[in-house]
Amino acid sequence: MxxxxxxxxxxxxxxxxxxxxxxxxxxxxxxxxxxxxxxxxxxxxxxxxxxxxxxxxxxxxxxxxxxxxxxxxxxxxxxxxxxxxxxxxxxxxxxxxxxxxxxxxxxxxxxxxxxxxxxxxxxxxxxxxxxxxxxxxxxxxxxxxxxxxxxxxxxxxxxxxxxxxxxxxxxxxxxxxxxxxxxxxxxxxxxxxxxxxxxxxxxxxxxxxxxxxxxxxxxxxxxxxxxxxxxxxxxxxxxxxxxxxxxxxxxxxxxxxQGGLAGVESKNREKAGLLYEYIDGSDGFYRGVADPGSRSIMNVTFRMQSEDLEKQFVKAAELEGFIGLKGHRSVGGLRASIYNAVPYENVKALADFMKHFRQTQG
The missing domain is CATH 3.40.640.10 (Type I PLP-dependent aspartate aminotransferase-like (Major domain))
Structure with a gap:
């Protein structure tokens, strides 16, 4: 395969x-x-x-x-x-x-x-x-x-x-x-x-x-x-x-x-925490969209400094095998949907890619 x-x-x-x-x-x-x-x-x-x-x-x-x-x-x-x-x-x-x-x-x-x-x-x-x-x-x-x-x-x-x-x-x-x-x-x-x-x-x-x-x-x-x-x-x-x-x-x-709802919730919070922590620590290169007290653990929405940079990000991500990161057409921006079946390893790979992209553009 x-x-x-x-x-x-x-x-x-x-x-x-x-x-x-x-x-x-x-x-x-x-x-x-x-x-x-x-x-x-x-x-x-x-x-x-x-x-x-x-x-x-x-x-x-x-x-x-x-x-x-x-x-x-x-x-x-x-x-x-x-x-x-x-x-x-x-x-x-x-x-x-x-x-x-x-x-x-x-x-x-x-x-x-x-x-x-x-x-x-x-x-x-x-x-x-x-x-x-x-x-x-x-x-x-x-x-x-x-x-x-x-x-x-x-x-x-x-x-x-x-x-x-x-x-x-x-x-x-x-x-x-x-x-x-x-x-x-x-x-x-x-x-x-x-x-x-x-x-x-x-x-x-x-x-x-x-x-x-x-x-x-x-x-x-x-x-x-x-x-x-x-x-x-x-x-x-x-x-x-x-x-x-x-x-x-x-x-x-x-x-x-996976341990029932308690098991999947623990994994989901770990995945979401990893992404939000990196977004918040990126010195404004990535910016979370939702109010911190209302953030979803399923759909992580974020923006960058310009729409052109966001388009570059999506294109570079797709070349590396990351699919579905473009935000909804009604609001634009970027979105990572990290539902139950998305493994932690995939979310870690995305965080690493985000770090690499920032370094190449920074």
Missing amino acids: SKRAYNFNAGPAALPLEVLERAQAEFVDFRESGMSIMEMSHRGAIYESVHNEAQQRLLSLLGNPTGYKVLFTQGGASTQFAMIPLNFLSEGKVGSYVMTGSWADKAYKEAKLVGGVHVAASSEEQKFLKIPELSSIKAADNAAYLHVTSNETIEGTQYAEFPDSGSIPLIGDMSSDILSRAFDVNKFGLIYAGAQKNLGPSGVTVVIAKEELIAESPSHIPTILRYSTHTKNNSLYNTPPSFSVYMVNEVLKWIEE
Whole structure:
């Protein structure tokens, strides 16, 4: 095998090499069936066992919270932006949103097409470069839910702690940092996450929700967009993205092997600490973008002294095998996405490259 790239893509993102190799070994003949898992009926016993195992393994990693159900849906977080208000915004209710950046804004705008919305807090005045103080977050009195985006990939910010929403269900978009650290699932009524950053390949979206919250959906919305449809059919109402679900199960096994959430969190903080320490110690050659108190351990965003220098950096990095370091087109700059599957050795190699580049330009 040729040398693997240093993959810092924001998503689809790096997958654990061990998982890719296991999938490769099982790709053509899964469990001596004579078929790939992609060729099997989703109603068959072999696929259903993988499907159920993945659901149970995810809940186990989260501490086996009581009364929660795991769903596998399609359409990414973008479909969840619509499903949430469609299912929960009954007459006289509004969706309260904490505005922390590009992805929170997308969720808010989609809900606005469905019903009433409310801004519970915003860091727009800080150019979304910090997370609002928890004490400033105030859901509307008639809120059906309070929505937060746990990690903003574009700006590079992340909640250190989550708000207490009281009796109002807390909904979290955790697409870019789910299973990157330990957290209390019981604070949330519903969590959703596209798989393509920390859970597996693109194609499947995981929903973890209190069963009582998703047991009954409004009958006037399309059947496929009702949470109750997926709940009652164990996410098998329509053909699931079977290979993606299989890969999620394999990634969850890998997380168990890393020591669970405590193990991956320790590694993630070590990786992020290495990069931030070098950026902060570069005498301004590299400059962190996010407020230090809101920095993400998944997406390290930084700038240099000019856009021309940033372009030179990206070009030189690509020649050395570093992929995905260009910032999002909406904000520019630079970004290293260091999700669970990005090894410490790759992050160390990036820090060494940054040091070398600085020396050549300094």
